[in-house]
Amino acid sequence: MASVATSQPLSTGAMGLNPLQSQGLAAATAGASQRLQLQHQQGGNEEQQFDPGSRKLALSDFQRVRTLGTGTFARVCLVRPSHGTEADRSQVFALKILRKTEVIKLKQIDHVRHEREILADVSGHPFITNFIASFSDHDFLYLLLDYIPGGELFTYLRKFRRFDEEMARFYAAEIVLVLEYLHESQGGIAYRDMKPENLLLDAEGHIKLVDFGFAKRLGNNNDEHAVETYTLCGTPEYLAPEVIHNKGHTTAVDWWALGILIYEFLTGYPPFWHQNPIEIYKQYVELPSLLSLA
Numbered sequence: 285m286a287s288v289a290t291s292q293p294l295s296t297g298a299m300g301l302n303p304l305q306s307q308g309l310a311a312a313t314a315g316a317s318q319r320l321q322l323q324h325q326q327g328g329n330e331e332q333q334f335d336p337g338s339r340k341l342a343l344s345d346f347q348r349v350r351t352l353g354t355g356t357f358a359r360v361c362l363v364r365p366s367h368g369t370e371a372d373r374s375q376v377f378a379l380k381i382l383r384k385t386e387v388i389k390l391k392q393i394d395h396v397r398h399e400r401e402i403l404a405d406v407s408g409h410p411f412i413t414n415f416i417a418s419f420s421d422h423d424f425l426y427l428l429l430d431y432i433p434g435g436e437l438f439t440y441l442r443k444f445r446r447f448d449e450e451m452a453r454f455y456a457a458e459i460v461l462v463l464e465y466l467h468e469s470q471g472g473i474a475y476r477d478m479k480p481e482n483l484l485l486d487a488e489g490h491i492k493l494v495d496f497g498f499a500k501r502l503g504n505n506n507d508e509h510a511v512e513t514y515t516l517c518g519t520p521e522y523l524a525p526e527v528i529h530n531k532g533h534t535t536a537v538d539w540w541a542l543g544i545l546i547y548e549f550l551t552g553y554p555p556f557w558h559q560n561p562i563e564i565y566k567q568y569v570e571l572p573s574l575l576s577l578a
Contacts, residue, residue, distance in 0.1 A: 346363040352378060357383055362377075382427075399497050413484070433486070434489065435484065436480065438481045447549045455483070456545070458491045459478070471502075472511070473500070474533070474535045474537060477497070512532035513532065514533075520564045521564060523537070528568045529569075
C-alpha cells in the first residue's frame, strides 16, 4: 500500500534496533525533513489552528501530496491541511477515499460501515492505525487516519526474502497482542484479513494494523461462545478451512491466519499458494487427506 520513504542508512548497532525498526526510523527522519521544508516554504502567517477532530471536514481542507496505495474501490492518499498554522500545515495524514458507486456496486456497504465503527472504537491502541475523522461528499466517502511512515511489512519481507526467528517472533508477538485486544476486549472483533500488506511499520519499527474493511464484531451468544458468521471474505492464501467450507467461522480464523503469516515470515512464502485462487481452495479441501498420510 504505502511507499517506503528513503533516507541515508542509520547505524543500528549502538541503538539496538533490528533492521526493520532502523528503516522505519529512517523513514520518519525523512518525513520530518520534508515537514521542515514545508514550514520554510509556507512562511509565518498566523492563522486559526486546524483541528480535524473538532470540526466538520471537507476535501478542500486538505492538499494531496501523493498516492500511497490503491484498491478495488478505494485509494489512500498522503495529505496535509490546506490551512491553519505553520505547524498544522506541516502535519501529514493518510486519507482513505472510497467511491460510493463502487461500494454499492460491490455490495460493500456493510463492510464500510463496520470499518468506520470499529476503527473509531479501537483507535488509540499502540499497534492499530489511529482513526481521526470521517466525512463525505456527493461522490466519495473519506476516512482520515494517521500516516504510518515505515511502509508495508510485505515490502521488507520481499526485500529480505525471509525473517530470522528473532524478528519473526518479535512481530508475531505484537500481532498476538492486537488479536487478543480485538477478540477479548472489543466484543469479539474478527479481523479476517491478516496478511503482510495490512501490517505497516511506524517510526520506531513497531507494527500498525490497517484496513479493517473485513472486520466484524461478532459478540458472544448466551453460552458465552463466539457467534458464528458465514461471509466468505479475506485473502485466499490466509483463509481458514472453515471459511472455505462455509461451515461458519468465529474469531479463530485470525489465529489460523497468524499461523500462515509466521510460516511466511520464516520461509518467505505462504504454505498454500497458486496463481488461481480456486487451486488454493482445492489445497485446503485436500488438506485432511494429506495429513492422514503424514
